[in-house]
Amino acid sequence: MITLKVNGEQRQVDVEDDTPLLWVLRDELKITGPKFGCGIAMCGACTVQADGTPIRSCQTMAADAAGMEITTIEAISGKEAKAIQAAWEELAVPQCGYCQSGQMMSATALLRDTPKPTDGDIDAAMWGNACRCATYHRIRAAIHRAAEIMEG
Amino acid sequence: MTGSTGLTNGGLTTGGLTNVSRRSVLLGLAAGTFVLATRPRLSFGQDKVYGADAMPGGVKDDPRIFLSIADDGEVTLLCNRAEMGQGIRTSWAMVVADELEADLARCTVRQAPGDEARYGNQNTDGSRSMRHHFMPLRRIGAAARQMLEAEAAARWDVPVAELRTDSHEVVHAASGRRIGFGALARGAAERPVPAETALALKTPDRFRYIGKAALPLVDNHDITTGKPVYGIDAQVDGMAFAVVARPPVYGGKVKRYDATEALKVPGVLKVVPIAAPGIPSVFAPLGGLGVVAENTFAAIKGRSMLEIEWEDGPNAGYDSASYRDTLQSAAEKPGKVVRNDGDVDAGLAGAARRVTASYYLPHLAQAPMEPPTATARVSADSCEIWCSVQNPQAIRNDLSQRLGLPAEKVTVNTMLLGGGFGRKSKPDFASEAAILSRAMDGRPVKLTFTREDDIRNGFLHTVSVERLEAGLDETGKPVAWLHRTVAPTIQSLFAPGAEHEGGFELGMGAVDMPFAIPNVRVENPAAEAHTRIGWFRAVSNVPHAFAVQSFAAELADAAGRDQKDCLLELLGPDRKIAASALSDPWLYGEDPEKYPFDTGRLRAVIETAAREAGWGRDLPAGHGLGIAAHRSFLSYAAVVVEAAVSDSGELSIPRVDIAFDCGAVVNPDRVRSQLEGAVVFGVSLATTGEISFAEGRVEQSNFHDYEVTRIDTAPRRIHTHLVSPTGFDAPLGGVGEPGLPPVAPALANAIFAACGKRIRSLPIRDQLA
Numbered sequence: 001m002i003t004l005k006v007n008g009e010q011r012q013v014d015v016e017d018d019t020p021l022l023w024v025l026r027d028e029l030k031i032t033g034p035k036f037g038c039g040i041a042m043c044g045a046c047t048v049q050a051d052g053t054p055i056r057s058c059q060t061m062a063a064d065a066a067g068m069e070i071t072t073i074e075a076i077s078g079k080e081a082k083a084i085q086a087a088w089e090e091l092a093v094p095q096c097g098y099c100q101s102g103q104m105m106s107a108t109a110l111l112r113d114t115p116k117p118t119d120g121d122i123d124a125a126m127w128g129n130a131c132r133c134a135t136y137h138r139i140r141a142a143i144h145r146a147a148e149i150m151e152g
Numbered sequence: 153m154t155g156s157t158g159l160t161n162g163g164l165t166t167g168g169l170t171n172v173s174r175r176s177v178l179l180g181l182a183a184g185t186f187v188l189a190t191r192p193r194l195s196f197g198q199d200k201v202y203g204a205d206a207m208p209g210g211v212k213d214d215p216r217i218f219l220s221i222a223d224d225g226e227v228t229l230l231c232n233r234a235e236m237g238q239g240i241r242t243s244w245a246m247v248v249a250d251e252l253e254a255d256l257a258r259c260t261v262r263q264a265p266g267d268e269a270r271y272g273n274q275n276t277d278g279s280r281s282m283r284h285h286f287m288p289l290r291r292i293g294a295a296a297r298q299m300l301e302a303e304a305a306a307r308w309d310v311p312v313a314e315l316r317t318d319s320h321e322v323v324h325a326a327s328g329r330r331i332g333f334g335a336l337a338r339g340a341a342e343r344p345v346p347a348e349t350a351l352a353l354k355t356p357d358r359f360r361y362i363g364k365a366a367l368p369l370v371d372n373h374d375i376t377t378g379k380p381v382y383g384i385d386a387q388v389d390g391m392a393f394a395v396v397a398r399p400p401v402y403g404g405k406v407k408r409y410d411a412t413e414a415l416k417v418p419g420v421l422k423v424v425p426i427a428a429p430g431i432p433s434v435f436a437p438l439g440g441l442g443v444v445a446e447n448t449f450a451a452i453k454g455r456s457m458l459e460i461e462w463e464d465g466p467n468a469g470y471d472s473a474s475y476r477d478t479l480q481s482a483a484e485k486p487g488k489v490v491r492n493d494g495d496v497d498a499g500l501a502g503a504a505r506r507v508t509a510s511y512y513l514p515h516l517a518q519a520p521m522e523p524p525t526a527t528a529r530v531s532a533d534s535c536e537i538w539c540s541v542q543n544p545q546a547i548r549n550d551l552s553q554r555l556g557l558p559a560e561k562v563t564v565n566t567m568l569l570g571g572g573f574g575r576k577s578k579p580d581f582a583s584e585a586a587i588l589s590r591a592m593d594g595r596p597v598k599l600t601f602t603r604e605d606d607i608r609n610g611f612l613h614t615v616s617v618e619r620l621e622a623g624l625d626e627t628g629k630p631v632a633w634l635h636r637t638v639a640p641t642i643q644s645l646f647a648p649g650a651e652h653e654g655g656f657e658l659g660m661g662a663v664d665m666p667f668a669i670p671n672v673r674v675e676n677p678a679a680e681a682h683t684r685i686g687w688f689r690a691v692s693n694v695p696h697a698f699a700v701q702s703f704a705a706e707l708a709d710a711a712g713r714d715q716k717d718c719l720l721e722l723l724g725p726d727r728k729i730a731a732s733a734l735s736d737p738w739l740y741g742e743d744p745e746k747y748p749f750d751t752g753r754l755r756a757v758i759e760t761a762a763r764e765a766g767w768g769r770d771l772p773a774g775h776g777l778g779i780a781a782h783r784s785f786l787s788y789a790a791v792v793v794e795a796a797v798s799d800s801g802e803l804s805i806p807r808v809d810i811a812f813d814c815g816a817v818v819n820p821d822r823v824r825s826q827l828e829g830a831v832v833f834g835v836s837l838a839t840t841g842e843i844s845f846a847e848g849r850v851e852q853s854n855f856h857d858y859e860v861t862r863i864d865t866a867p868r869r870i871h872t873h874l875v876s877p878t879g880f881d882a883p884l885g886g887v888g889e890p891g892l893p894p895v896a897p898a899l900a901n902a903i904f905a906a907c908g909k910r911i912r913s914l915p916i917r918d919q920l921a
Binding site for chain 2: 015023024026027032035036040042072074084085088089092122123124126129130132133134135137140
């Protein structure tokens with residue numbers, strides 16, 4: 001039995017230690033905001049935050065996630081997250097939307113560290129999040145817009 | 153109704169799987185108790201039907217099927233097309249709400265289940281959802297509005313002509329009376345649906361939503377808060393989780409296996425043999441061994457512990473390097489003539505100069521971010537399935553036959569698709585889920601393709617060699633054009649021994665080549681398929697446009713002329729070319745009278761893209777502009793790419809301009825977003841996209857070796873330019889696919905302008921180093 005803190009709640013799960021956090025969230029806890037895309041940390045769809053840092057949940061073993069504050073798209077909060085969500089809607093970023101929870105988790109963490117990111121900062125923080133609909137240039141614009149929103 | 157941000161999406165979020173209604177009753181125009189006859193289509197004396205009317209299941213435009221109005225006025229619309237990012241759920245509602253004079257913020261969109269007899273055609277492919285349904289949706293909205301008005305007129309005892317409808321209310325201006333939709337709904341539902349000839353459609357100048365930008369998207373708020381339910385998110389009580397070990401070679405099967413170790417993995421419940429189909433396999437599962445477990449990871453782990461000996465079958469020798477030689481050899485010899493104007497042999501023989509080039513495009517995988525996945529619950533007398541599919545009705549038919557159940561006992565719930573690009577119109581994965589649930593004695597099973605499964609068990613984009621030869625006169629003007637297109641056909645999926653491209657493939661840019669050249673011959677030598685070939689965004693337009701538009705630029709280079717000027721000259725004077733004159737009997741299934749090849753429209757997008765991109769402007773060293781244009785899916789697209797090639801051969805793309813004419817534009821922002829996506833999708837396939845085979849097996853497995861374009865390698869700026877010269881008088885063209893074909897050739901042409909290197913083989917990868 002592993003105890004995880006997910007979205008502010010203590011949750012107990014009966015899985016093998018090496019089970020990736022992604023499958024614990026999705027299959028055991030029915031938290032489906034984090035998506036399966038590749039299983040090898042090559043697409044970013046499964047991105048969640050662990051103690052505020054974006055991690056790929058498909059490459060984080062359940063046992064290693066114990067003791068961390070895990071936050072998924074469903075419970076993300078704070079001024080960066082609000083600004084990202086507002087900018088995403090304002091610029092109508094999503095197409096199919098599948099990768100967007102991962103995109104937004106990465107983008108929120110970027111703004112927390114770098115409130116006024118350059119295009120280079122955005123490339124460095126976001127290149128690991130693939131989008132087959134290819135919403136990239138709206139993602140870039142929305143991150144800049146979110147930075148503006150945060151400035152008020 | 154939830155909140156004031158606009159349109160909501162009822163069906164797919166919290167309502168989720170038990171998606172009946174958030175209200176206990178749905179009143180008004182709800183269709184539950186009606187037995188509906190399809191309104192006969194007007195025939196206009198035609199023998200042949202086209203467009204939506206020619207599709208399986210046809211068109212349904214009865215408002216009682218698609219629309220309900222509750223007592224509180226809430227309008228619920230059923231969307232009959234799958235949403236995979238193209239925005240159809242939003243556009244669908246915009247059109248109905250406009251004619252209905254409903255307030256879009258009081259409309260909820262739900263997804264229709266798979267039932268073609270009831271809802272009409274459900275194939276979400278071919279860039280035709282809005283093209284086929286714009287008018288039926290308008291009729292649905294208008295008919296319902298007129299039923300509401302008739303009810304108000306009867307209640308108030310006034311002539312219906314004195315009423316108008318505005319923003320969810322029927323208004324009698326003379327007496328100042330107003331009444332909401334909710335109050336009228338029950339009575340209106342009892343009234344007859346007006347005949348098509350009695351419908352008063354709005355004039356386009358009165359559209360409130362159609363053609364307007366900046367409307368909220370139906371699913372966006374949910375997406376930004378992690379709520380939408382994609383196929384992979386389906387939750388069914390008690391479900392188990394599964395993956396399948398499939399034969400690595402198309403046509404292979406399990407020779408023997410040992411599941412002992414797999415079954416020892418904690419959580420693994422069962423290993424289920426799945427029969428291999430013959431070749432061609434159509435949409436059937438490939439066979440192999442299903443591993444069912446208590447969670448997906450246990451299933452994956454169990455699968456890795458299976459000991460399997462495969463029998464590879466007839467495609468064990470499929471090797472992409474040697475197959476490329478096979479295609480090239482075929483392209484060097486005459487093949488089946490599929491278009492023949494004038495006398496190409498004489499034209500070539502008499503030419504002052506001949507130019508020849510061959511282009512190679514490899515297999516590609518659609519690789520939607522959500523891999524194929526389905527959740528099925530199969531009992532002795534029924535089946536229910538939840539999945540991300542482009543054609544739910546095909547699954548219903550397949551499962552009905554496979555399980556021996558009447559169609560009405562098979563319920564197919566179409567979930568949101570995490571991308572499709574053609575992969576999810578081949579529902580092998582849904583069949584697998586049903587097979588596994590049945591093997592689990594009815595326990596629900598969620599079947600997931602891992603990314604490796606997706607890359608290795610695709611319905612791949614074809615592989616092709618396109619050989620072009622032209623004869624030029626003394627001035628450099630082309631007088632003869634010979635195109636040999638060699639590629640395994642999608643028909644090989646259905647028909648044994650199919651080796652020639654079908655009309656639907658040749659009509660994607662090979663025969664329907666519009667250049668004003670007196671002698672044109674298109675040939676299609678045979679090519680044998682050794683893997684499953686399927687539809688991929690824009691399909692055969694991708695190789696055909698790459699070859700034709702690259703070659704057009706090569707002819708300009710040969711003549712020492714400007715690419716754009718030459719392209720416009722090749723196009724010739726503005727004219728409308730009948731499909732028959734292009735030897736194209738297919739024309740995307742549309743009416744040739746309605747959709748001639750209008751070279752003036754192609755010219756207009758070329759000129760727009762060139763003007764907006766600053767064609768001819770001064771560029772930094774190592775930068776170049778390239779142009780390409782192509783008509784597909786009845787729409788016209790032109791792309792100008794600015795490419796930059798560094799001294800070390802590194803490619804970057806500072807800017808892309810795309811000009812687009814799809815006729816009437818319903819949802820401008822979603823048209824733009826589709827074009828933006830098409831540009832990057834095109835860059836991705838041109839720069840890194842390749843699926844290759846060795847010993848019959850796909851060599852790639854995941855995003856590390858099947859690379860897709862990321863934010864840092866995507867074009868830095870994309871400018872979309874919508875050209876709609878005739879507004880709503882123009883018949884609609886497609887949107888989702890036609891932006892793609894001109895991207896790769898425009899990039900190749902830009903690279904040539906930037907550094908003098910001609911790209912004739914995709915992907916570009918390290919060819920510039």
